[in-house]
Amino acid sequence: MDDDLTDLVRKALGDPAAEIAEQHVEPVECVSNALSTVGLHRVRGTTTAGASWSFFVKSIRSLRGWEGLCRFPEHTRPLIGEFFPWRTDADAYLAGEPLPDGMRVPRLYRLDALDDDRLVMWLEDVRQAPDGWDLDRYHRAARLLGELAAMRPAGGPNTSLRVFASTVVRQVMLPPLMDDAVWRHPLVAPHADGRLREDIAFLADRLDVLLDAQDRLPHTGVHGDASPHNLLVPADGSAEFVAVDWGWNSPAAVGFDLGQLLIGRAHDGTMPVEELPAVHEAITDGYGGVMRHDGHIGALIIRSLWTAVPIQLLTDEPDDALREFFAHRVALARYLTDLGRSLRL
Numbered sequence: 001m002d003d004d005l006t007d008l009v010r011k012a013l014g015d016p017a018a019e020i021a022e023q024h025v026e027p028v029e030c031v032s033n034a035l036s037t038v039g040l041h042r043v044r045g046t047t048t049a050g051a052s053w054s055f056f057v058k059s060i061r062s063l064r065g066w067e068g069l070c071r072f073p074e075h076t077r078p079l080i081g082e083f084f085p086w087r088t089d090a091d092a093y094l095a096g097e098p099l100p101d102g103m104r105v106p107r108l109y110r111l112d113a114l115d116d117d118r119l120v121m122w123l124e125d126v127r128q129a130p131d132g133w134d135l136d137r138y139h140r141a142a143r144l145l146g147e148l149a150a151m152r153p154a155g156g157p158n159t160s161l162r163v164f165a166s167t168v169v170r171q172v173m174l175p176p177l178m179d180d181a182v183w184r185h186p187l188v189a190p191h192a193d194g195r196l197r198e199d200i201a202f203l204a205d206r207l208d209v210l211l212d213a214q215d216r217l218p219h220t221g222v223h224g225d226a227s228p229h230n231l232l233v234p235a236d237g238s239a240e241f242v243a244v245d246w247g248w249n250s251p252a253a254v255g256f257d258l259g260q261l262l263i264g265r266a267h268d269g270t271m272p273v274e275e276l277p278a279v280h281e282a283i284t285d286g287y288g289g290v291m292r293h294d295g296h297i298g299a300l301i302i303r304s305l306w307t308a309v310p311i312q313l314l315t316d317e318p319d320d321a322l323r324e325f326f327a328h329r330v331a332l333a334r335y336l337t338d339l340g341r342s343l344r345l
Contacts, residue, residue, distance in 0.1 A: 005043070008109055008122060009053050019048045028056070035068065036060045036086035038118070042125060054125040055109065062086045062117040076167045083163050085249035088224065090119055092246035100147035102140075102240035126242050129235045133228050133265065135282045141231050141241060142283035145223065145257040146290030152221030154251035158214055158299075161252065165207050165302055173306040174204055182311055187318060191330035192309075199337040203301055206345045210298045213343075217253040217295045224248025226257040227264025253295025258283050262296075263304060266332055273331040301340040308333035 010018045023045030030040050038061050044054035063069065064081040072080055093108040107124040114120065182188055183197050203210075223230070225247035232242040248256075261283055265271035271279075287293045310329050316322060 005055075008055070009045075009047065012053055012055070012109055012124075013047070013051055015047075015049075015051070018051065018053075021046050021048045035063060035066065036084065043122075044125070056106070056123045056125040058089075058121045058123060060086055060089065060119050060121070064117055071172060072167070073171050076171060079163065080167055083160060085160065085224075085247065087119060088249045089244070089246045090121055091249075093121070093123075098151060099243070100144045100151065103144050103148065103243055104239040104241075105246075106242055106244055123244075126232045126244075127235045129233045131233070135278060137233075138228075138261070138279050139282045139286035141226070141228070141261060142258060142286030143289055144241065145226055145261065146287035146293070149220035149222065149254060149257070150291050154219050154221050156215055156217070156219035156251055156253070158219065158250045158252045158256075160248060160250035161214065161299065161302060162211055165211055169204075169207065169302070169306055176311055177306055177309065178204075182309070182314065185314055187314060187323060187326040188309060188330060191327045193334065196330070196334055196337060199341060200305065200333070203305060203337060203340045203345075207302065209345050210302055210343075214253040214295050214298055214302075218292070219251040219253055220256075222248050222252045222256045224252070224257070225260050227260045227267075229264055229268075231261075253299060254291060255287060255293030255296030256299045258287055258293055258296035259300030259303060262300065263332065263336075266328075266335075267304070267308075269325055269328055273328060273335050276332075276335055297339050297343055301336060301343075305333065305336045305340065308336055 005023065006018070006020055009020055010016050023043065026042045026044070028040035028042055030037055038059040039057075040059075041057040042054060043057055044052070046052050062081065063084045063086060066081070069077045069081060090108075090111060093105050094111070099105070106126055108121060109124070110122040112120040112122070176182070178197075178201065183192060223243055223246055225245055226243070230243065230245040230247075232244060233240070234242050262276065262280055266273055266276055284293055284296070287296075308329055310326070313322065313326075
């Protein structure tokens with residue numbers, strides 16, 4: 001952050017004579033769960049001519065030296081450190097692959113390699129339109145994700161999903177989730193119906209069936225984390241969506257990207273669970289107008305069911321806001337298990 005940014009500012013502004021008058025560094029709160037993200041900052045300022053400039057700076061790292069690996073069984077740590085696609089986002093910007101009309105990526109102004117395991121991306125700071133997500137926007141986003149998938153046919157299987165299920169899900173997520181104490185806890189018990197734990201266990205027992213069903217479907221390249229938070233709507237109208245935080249390095253079964261599009265805002269509590277059925281109908285219709293989406297429910301269950309109940313927050317001091325959040329997230333778990341139960345397993 002202490003580097004001379006003059007050349008970078010000139011490049012961003014298209015002004016070879018620009019001189020920096022002032023600059024500021026501001027931390028940005030990370031709203032995603034990306035384990036590879038070390039820090040987010042906004043570096044902004046003005047020139048001596050009064051022009052404003054701003055960069056979004058994202059620092060990422062591999063998981064090989066991640067302190068959180070200690071929570072995983074020892075024999076899985078090398079595998080997780082190697083398989084985790086920590087630089088997928090940077091690679092997506094560097095690749096310059098064609099995108100559907102209406103979708104673009106942020107401009108990458110500079111990429112600093114600190115060492116083999118750490119990168120810093122200096123990105124376009126996308127100013128977002130103030131209006132939110134309605135069903136038409138969900139429908140359009142899904143259609144563009146379908147067009148993206150159609151442009152990138154690929155061979156399977158989704159090896160990253162299988163490794164994730166066999167290590168992170170089975171060995172890290174499921175054991176504490178199935179603990180009796182979770183389901184007796186006063187933050188969970190009042191909101192969980194009598195079948196929820198049973199249905200989660202049913203789907204956990206069928207992980208291999210879900211994975212095998214994914215393998216049998218056509219596969220494509222994907223965004224990998226296409227939550228509304230990662231499909232920015234630019235205020236300048238330069239595209240319908242600026243796709244950021246690309247997060248998957250394996251081909252995936254058709255429809256894979258619909259999972260995070262569906263639950264992204266429900267997962268963080270900004271959309272009621274009651275609205276999910278209408279969103280689900282809109283996005284499957286949008287994507288389905290381009291290509292089949294058979295794999296979206298199975299992939300969603302494999303990736304997201306086990307974190308729907310936020311058991312990592314059970315040790316926090318309960319207050320009304322936390323109680324409300326648990327009620328919301330238990331309802332999300334119920335919705336997801338109902339989707340999973342709708343599959344023929």
